[in-house]
Amino acid sequence: MKTIEQIHEEIQAALKAARETHEYRAEGASIEFTNAILTRMRQLDVSRSQLASRIGVNPAYISKMRGDTNFSLETMVKIANALDSEFRCQLQPVRPAAATLRRFDGYRSNRRKAA
Secondary structure, three states: OOOHHHHHHHHHHHHHHHHOOHHHHHHHHHHHHHHHHHHHHHHHOOOHHHHHHHHOOOHHHHHOOOOOOOOOHHHHHHHHHHOOOOOOOOOOOOOOHHHHHHHHHHHHHHHHHHO
């Protein structure tokens, strides 16, 4: 029989593997965008039906927006504009900052030796 520690390690390994998949990252991006929409709607006191009207969709579309909604870039820009916002898309390195810093420090050390 497996110990609790072994089960915990297996779960952690499975979670780590899942976090590296395209599907996991896409889902995370969708959830992040949906949360940004809801936050901005609260800031502006915009209801779901008002947002729907502003972007020209049925209010049911807004009501069923969840983290699993597959937004097109055009829809994301429309929503941002409707909420007096600007849509920004960015690429963010996956590498942990510490690894980047170590690489950079090594580069600087090598340059000093060469000088």
